[in-house]
Amino acid sequence: MSTATTAPASGAAARTTAGERPPLKVPVSLSVLALVALVFFGLLGPGKTAEMKVSDPGDAIVLPSIAIPGQVGGIVMGVLLLAAAAYSVYLWTQGRRSPRWLPIVFAVVFVFSLLVWIVAGARQPSISLAGLIAGSVTLAVPLVFGSLSGVLCERVGVVNIAIEGQLLGGAFTAALVATVTRNAYIGLIAAAAAGATVSMVLAVFSIKYLVNQIIVGVVLNVLVSGLTGFLFGTIMVPNKALFNTPGRLDIIPIPLLADLPIIGPILFRQSVAGYLMYIAVAVVWFGLFKTKWGLRVRAVGEHPQAADTLGVNVNATRFWNVTLGGAIAGIGGAIFTLVTIDSFTQEISGGRGFIALAALIFGRWNPIGAFLASLLFGFAYNLQSILGIIGTPVPSQFMAMLPYLVTVFAVAGLVGRSRPPAASGIPYVKG
C-alpha cells in the first residue's frame, strides 16, 4: 500500500474478527472430555447396572427406578458427547462460536455419564436420584445466601471477601440466640443482624476509610473465625445445654405439592429459611433489574461518578447495600445451625463463603446465575458424600476434592467472557 487508500466512510469500519476463527478452547476441551467419557466410562466401563431411584418408597406417587447398564450406557452417552464435540468443531471450522447451550447440555450428559460410571462400579450399584438432588439443594442453601450477599455488594462496587465471616457469624449467633430465647425464628433474625454487623465493619472501613477491600475482608474472616472459636470454647462447650442447643427450624411441607416426585422435596418441603432462599433470589433479581433502586445500585457499581452527578448518594447506597448483603449472608449462616445440624461447632462454615464467592463470579454477578452456580456446587458436595456411602473405587480424599475442583474448572474455564461491575473494589472519592 504505497499510495494511501481512499476508502469511503462505510468501508472504513474497523475490521473485526472477520476471517479469524473463534477461540479453540471450547471445541478442544469438549473433544477431550468426550473421548475421556467414551473410553473410560464406556469402553472400559463397569459391567454392572446402575440403579437410580427417582422417588422414595414413602412418597405419595412412586415412580419406577431407572436402570442403566454401566458399559452400554457409557458408550451411548460417550457417542452423544462426541457428537456434541464434533458439532462444536464443525462450527469452529465455519468460523462460528458454539452456542451457549452446547457446553451446558454437554456438561449435564457428562456428569450423568460420570455418575453412571461411579455408581455401576460401586459395591452397591444403587443411589437415590431424588435424594441426590434434594440433598444438593439443601447443601446449596447457604451458598445461595452467601453468593446473593456477594452479588449485592459487588453490584454496588464493594468486593465482599468477608462472606465466609458473615456466614460463620450468622451461624454462631443463630445457635446462641435460638438457644437462649428458645425460639429458632428469633435466632434466624439475630443471624441476619450478626451478618449485617460484620458487613457494616467492612462498609465503614472500605467506604469511609478507603482501606483496601480485600484486606478488610480477609481480616474480618480471620477475626470472626477467632471470635466465634473463642466464644465457642469458653461459653458453648462447658454449657452446651444453656448456649448451644438451638433446636431446628420446622420443615413446613406444602400439602399435595410436597408429594410430587423430585421437585416436591426441593420446592415444597423446606424450612422457612429454604423458602426464604427462593424468595430472596427472585426479589434480588427483580430489585436489581426492574426497580429504581436496582438501577441506582448498578449505576453506582459501574460508574459512581455518573451516579453522583445525577444526585445519587454513592457512598450511602454502597453502605446500605453492603449491610443488606451481610444480613442475607447471616441468614445463610443460620442454615448451618438451625437446619443442617442443630448446634454450632468451630469453623462450621468450612470455607463455604469462598465457594459462594466463586458461585457469584461463575454466575456472572447475576442473582439467578449465582443461584444456579450454587446448586452446581451443592451438587458436587452432595455427590461426594453419597458416593462415599455407596462405596466407590475412587479414594474418598479425591471425592472430597470434588467441590473445589468443580469450582476451579467452573471459574477458570467458563467465566472467561463475563465482566464484573466496572467500579467493583474501587472506593469513591468525590471530585
Add this chain to the structure above:
Amino acid sequence: MKLELKGISKAFGTFYANQDIDLVVEPGQIHCLLGENGAGKSTLMNVLYGLYEPTAGQIVVDGEVMNFRGPGDAMAAGIGMVHQHFMLVPVFTVAENVALGAEPTTFGGILSIDQTRKKIREISDKYGFDVDPDALVEDLPVGVQQRVEIIKALVREAKVLILDEPTAVLTPQETDELLDIMRQLKTSGTSIVFISHKLREVKAVADVITVIRRGKVVGDAPPSAPTAELASMMVGRAVSLTLDKGPANRKETTFVVKDLTVRAPNGTYVVDGISFDIAQGEILAVAGVQGNGQTEMTEAILGIQEHVTGSVTLDGKELLGLPVKEVLRSGVGFVPEDRTVDGLVGPFSVAENLVLDLYDKAPFAKRMSMSPAKVEQNAKAKIEEFDIRTPSAGAAAGTLSGGNQQKVVMARELSRPLRLFIASQPTRGVDVGSIEFLHKRIVAERDVGTPVLIVSTELDEVIELADRIAVLYKGKLVGIVPSGTPRDTLGLMMAGVGAEGVSHEH
C-alpha cells in the same frame, strides 16, 4: 432563567482554583467561558453544579440565593451539565442512563422505562438528534453519547446548560453539528454556558465571552473581538498564534513504515495496514479523532505493543521486534501522549527525569555507580535551554505545571542525537505560552534534518506543524495530503471519508 455567580472562590488547601469570580448568564444566551487548561473553568462549573462547595460566594438564580448541597439541588434549580468526560454508564442503555436519578416509577419503585423512552424520542425528534433509546451507550460513537448527555439535561428541564469542553472529542463536522444544536437550544429558550479554549468555536457561537485566567475573571469581550485580543487576554501577554516556519527541506527518506498492523487482545485491528514514510527534514503530522489507532501506532513503532505485524525501518534497519532500549538507541526520540503516566516519574526530581534514558551511560554512570554531579549539571543546562520553570533541579517533576512537565519530557527526548523524533499530543494540556515554545523546538528539530512524526488530535496543531498530513480513521490510513489542505477536507477525512482527487506522492 437568570443565573448569577457572585464572588465565587474555591480553594484546595492554599491553592485558589477560583478567586472572587462574578458571572451573569442572561436568559437565552450562549455565554462562553474562555480560558486555558487549568485556568479554573471546570472547577467553577463544578461549584455551580453542586459537585464542589464554594469556599466563598453565592449562586443566585432569578434573584434567589441558592445553596446547592449536591448535583440534585442544582438540577432541581434548572441547571444541567454535560461533563468533559461523559457521565454515562457504558453498560446501560440510553434510556436507563437518562432515567437514572430521576426514574419514572409505578408503585413500589418499579421502573417504568417506557416513559423515559417516549421523552427521549420527543426530544430526539425535536432537535433531530437521531438517538435510539434502547441502544447500549458503549456501542455509540462519542458524538451520539454527547447528545445523550444533552438529552439527560433536557429531560430534567434544564434552563441553563453547561457544556464543559464539549468539542474536545469531536471531529470538525461533529463540532459544527454541536454548534448548530447549541443555537437551536438557545432559540428554544435554554441558556448555555460554553466552556472552551478554542477561539474559533467560541467566536462562532457566543453572545458574550468571559475570559478567565489563573482562577480570576480577566474581563468580558464581544464575539466580534479580534482573535489576537482574545488570545492575549487568555494568556496574559501578546502571543503569536501563527508559527514562524519555513518550508520543509526534504532530503533522503530514512523512515519507512509498511503495512503496520496492530491487533488488540480481543482480535480487532486497532491499526490496520498503515504505510507511510518520512524524509529527513520533514514533519508528518497524523490527524484523527482520539482513539482511532494513533496511540497503538506510535507505541508499535517504539516496540511496546504486542501483536504487531508489518515493517518499520529506520536508516534501513528493521525496528519491529527490537527491545525498546534498542529502538531508542537507534536514535528514536519519543514523547508519549500522556506525560504523567508514560513520560515522567512524578515523584522523581526534574534532574533524574532528565536522564531516565541515559542514566546507565557515560557521563552519568560509570559501571555500577551514578554521578549525581553530572546529572545535576545536565539538569541545569536543560532547565536553562528549555526554559523549564521549576523551583530547583531537585523538585519533584510531578509538582510542575503541565507545560513545564512537557518541557522536561521534550528536553530529555531531544537531548540525544536523533535519527527520528516522534511526539504524541506534544501540547495537550499545555498553556499557550509553552505551546509556542514546544512548537518552535519541534520545527528546529526538523530543520537540523530529523524526520519528525507528530500525532495530535488538535487539528489546529496538525495544520500548524505539518509538512504533510496523514489522517487515521478506525485504524486505517484515510489518506496523506499536503499541508495546505482545507480544514473541511481534513474534517471529512477524520470522519472516514477518503480524500478524493488528492495526490498521494511518496
